[in-house]
Each structure stands twice: as C-alpha cells, then as structure tokens.
Amino acid sequence: MPRTDMIDIKEAQEVFIDCLKSRGLRYTSQREAILETFLSSMKHLTVEELYALVKEKNMDIGYATVARNMKFLVECGIADEIKVGNKRTRFERHYGRQHHDHLICLKCGAFIEVHDSNIEMLQNKLAEANDFVPQRHKLEIYGICRECR
Amino acid sequence: MPRTDMIDIKEAQEVFIDCLKSRGLRYTSQREAILETFLSSMKHLTVEELYALVKEKNMDIGYATVARNMKFLVECGIADEIKVGNKRTRFERHYGRQHHDHLICLKCGAFIEVHDSNIEMLQNKLAEANDFVPQRHKLEIYGICRECR
DNA sequence: GGTGATATTGATAATGGTTATCATTATTGT
DNA sequence: ACAATAATGATAACCATTATCAATATCACC
Structure with missing residues (x-):
C-alpha cells in the first residue's frame, strides 16, 4: 500500500469521525473496517463486494451494516454513488479527489x-x-x- | 392536439410497425393504444401512468403489456428511458426529436x-x-x- | 374459410436490489 | 455503575422490473 494512501485514509478517517460526531453518531470498529477497506480498494465496489472484503479480514459484520454505512460515507463526502441501469450501486472514492x-x-x-x-x-x-x-x-x-x- | 403531432404519430406508427415486422412481431390494438397514448402525452410518463391513461380510454390492458411494449418502443427508437435514482423509469419521446x-x-x-x-x-x-x-x-x-x- | 404455427396478452409469481424493523449488544456521559 | 442512546445484524418488507404460462389472437398457407 503506497504511503500517500495511508495518509489519505487517516485524513478521511478524521473527516468521517467529525461528520459522524456532528450528527451525534459514533465511530465504531465496523465503521472503521468499512472505511479502511473501501479506501484501500482501487475499484468501484458494490455493497456486496465490500461486505465480502470486510469479512475476509476476519471481521464479523452484517450486510445491512455495510449498506447503511456506505450511505453515511456518501453523506459525509467520502464516497460517491455510481448507478448504472438497474445494476447494483457501486461506490467510488470522493474525498480528496476532484470531480470527474x-x-x-x-x-x-x-x-x-x-x-x-x-x-x-x-x-x-x-x-x-x-x-x-x-x-x-x-x-x-x-x-x-x-x-x- | 396540434396538427404536427398528428402527423408525427402516423410517422412513428410506421416506424414502429416496420421495426416490429423486421423482428417477426405484430402490430396489435394494444400496441397501437400504447403508442398513441404515449406520443399524445407531452409528459415524461412512467409505465404506471401510461397504463392508467390507456385504461381511461376504455381500453382493457394489462400492466405487463404496457411495460413490455415500452421496451419495444425504446428498442425501435421511438422512446427513451430516463432513470433517476431508484425511482420508476420514465419515458420520453425520442423519434423525431434531436438529442437533448x-x-x-x-x-x-x-x-x-x-x-x-x-x-x-x-x-x-x-x-x-x-x-x-x-x-x-x-x-x-x-x-x-x-x-x- | 379452415388449420396449424406462432405471437400476444394479462394475471400473477419471481426476482433483485435496497431499505426498514427490532431485539440484542455496545458505547457514552454523568 | 447506571441510564440513555446509538449500532449492529438477521431478516422481513418494499418496490420496481422481469419472467412465467395458460388462454387468446393473429398470421401464413392451403
């Protein structure tokens, strides 16, 4: 994992934590795992794919938790939704990137x-x-x- | 109903009939009603709305028939799909119009x-x-x- | 006009993705 | 430690779309 990504993840983490706090929400181990897994991947992942990746890390997590929190990541400006047709929504990194x-x-x-x-x-x-x-x-x-x- | 639209409907009808024929399909009374109702409306209709409009004309028709045939209208270049979020797909006229x-x-x-x-x-x-x-x-x-x- | 082949219809079931529910668990502030 | 509140995760509900299939309509051909 290149250094720049490490830094970005920490920055994004702070953004996420602040965003959650401002809404009276907590930064849990699940949220951390989701955030890190999401940002470490260079792909446009679906909830299902992300769910599988988080589970691979010996993390016990539910599908609903991943789905719910991807919504928060979008609302906090860290992720963007990509919807094409009726297919599963994919997510891409938004934080630290220019619009494209x-x-x-x-x-x-x-x-x-x-x-x-x-x-x-x-x-x-x-x-x-x-x-x-x-x-x-x-x-x-x-x-x-x-x-x- | 302005004259130009009447003409457009006839033209579109021919396009639709030709497109259907080229695929070994038939031009039925239901298809005619769907086409006419669709083209007569100036709105971006959903299948549900179109279904209701066709029924208003004392036409006995099923929801599935409307949904199915809107797909054909798209494939024949007469309609375009508009998908926004997870909402119902809307359709707009494509034939005889420039891209927008x-x-x-x-x-x-x-x-x-x-x-x-x-x-x-x-x-x-x-x-x-x-x-x-x-x-x-x-x-x-x-x-x-x-x-x- | 009759006939067999084939397409269409429409009621409904199935599908697929997303979101809601809710009992249980975890975290927070005091 | 305690009360309040949020989070989780299994699963149900939801909603739009698509598939199924028996009944019906239409076509090409004789």
Whole structure:
C-alpha cells in the first residue's frame, strides 16, 4: 500500500469521525473496517463486494451494516454513488479527489474516469441560461473502450 | 392536439410497425393504444401512468403489456428511458426529436430539456482522447429550477 | 374459410436490489 | 455503575422490473 494512501485514509478517517460526531453518531470498529477497506480498494465496489472484503479480514459484520454505512460515507463526502441501469450501486472514492465523469464500456463494463473543465464550464452556462442553479451533475459517455475493440 | 403531432404519430406508427415486422412481431390494438397514448402525452410518463391513461380510454390492458411494449418502443427508437435514482423509469419521446440533456430540479422534480452542441462536441473529443468510441451519453444537471427559488 | 404455427396478452409469481424493523449488544456521559 | 442512546445484524418488507404460462389472437398457407 503506497504511503500517500495511508495518509489519505487517516485524513478521511478524521473527516468521517467529525461528520459522524456532528450528527451525534459514533465511530465504531465496523465503521472503521468499512472505511479502511473501501479506501484501500482501487475499484468501484458494490455493497456486496465490500461486505465480502470486510469479512475476509476476519471481521464479523452484517450486510445491512455495510449498506447503511456506505450511505453515511456518501453523506459525509467520502464516497460517491455510481448507478448504472438497474445494476447494483457501486461506490467510488470522493474525498480528496476532484470531480470527474465516466466513460463506460458497453462490452466489459469498465469505468474510465475523465475530466474536462471546459465541459464543466459550458454546463454551468447552460444551467444559468435556463435560470437553473446547478448543484451537481452526472455525465456518462457509453461506448467501446480501447481494450474491447 | 396540434396538427404536427398528428402527423408525427402516423410517422412513428410506421416506424414502429416496420421495426416490429423486421423482428417477426405484430402490430396489435394494444400496441397501437400504447403508442398513441404515449406520443399524445407531452409528459415524461412512467409505465404506471401510461397504463392508467390507456385504461381511461376504455381500453382493457394489462400492466405487463404496457411495460413490455415500452421496451419495444425504446428498442425501435421511438422512446427513451430516463432513470433517476431508484425511482420508476420514465419515458420520453425520442423519434423525431434531436438529442437533448436534462436539468433536473431537486425540489419539484421537473425535467428541463436542454441542448448544447459545443458540449456534445467536447464530449466526443474527450472520448477520442481516451481511445474510446462513444455511442451515446447521458448528461444530467441537478439543481434548483426557476420556479422553486 | 379452415388449420396449424406462432405471437400476444394479462394475471400473477419471481426476482433483485435496497431499505426498514427490532431485539440484542455496545458505547457514552454523568 | 447506571441510564440513555446509538449500532449492529438477521431478516422481513418494499418496490420496481422481469419472467412465467395458460388462454387468446393473429398470421401464413392451403
């Protein structure tokens, strides 16, 4: 595990603890395990996958606990939900990362993360032109990735 | 009902019939009722809402039939699915319309249709820069609409 | 028009993912 | 230590969508 990730995990931990405290909630061993497992993985995990990973660490935990707490991680700004179709929701790291969009391969399902500040700017202009106050957005481009051609 | 819509319905009907035929499927009275009701509505309907509308016309129809055939309408290029969160899928007209994106109000749930060809162009460039062949995309901007401020 | 093959329908069951329930356990502040 | 409160985890409930299947309708062909 590279050093930068270690640091990020500690930072994120503090953010999570503060966020929980501000809502009168506690930082439990389960929450710690979920947070660490989630941040250590570089993948876009589902609750099911994360649940399995936490269990692998000899941690006795319930599915509901993982599902519930992933919601908290989202609310605390540490994770983001990725919903595609009717499939299981996946989560990606949000804390410490800049906003990005996704290229989604229709063959292999790969998520390629991209960013274009010009597009972001034009999106804001587009919203303004419609008297609309933008808060967040989702851009997904579906197609075929390099490997699948 | 304005004249242009009447014409559009007939055109769409032909497209639908051709699409069905090419797949060895039939154009039934239920399919006709669903198509007409769908195209006559200017709203983004759910299967449930469409089902209710068709029934209002003294048409005896089942929920499953509506759901099934909305899928066909999508496959035939007449309708588009709009999925937001875990809510019911909504459908909008696709045939005869140019592609557009949505501003979605977080308060009232309104869908405002917008289009920006510059954004589209940049999206294609972005995909190309990643050796990705784009097929379609989805851009949703969430925020607060004019009426809700 | 009749006939056999095939598609459609619609009531309902099954599915799949997410969320709610609730008794039990753990943690906190005093 | 105690009372108050939150967390957990097994499971049920929920909700939208999709599958099933017997009954019905439609088609192509004779």
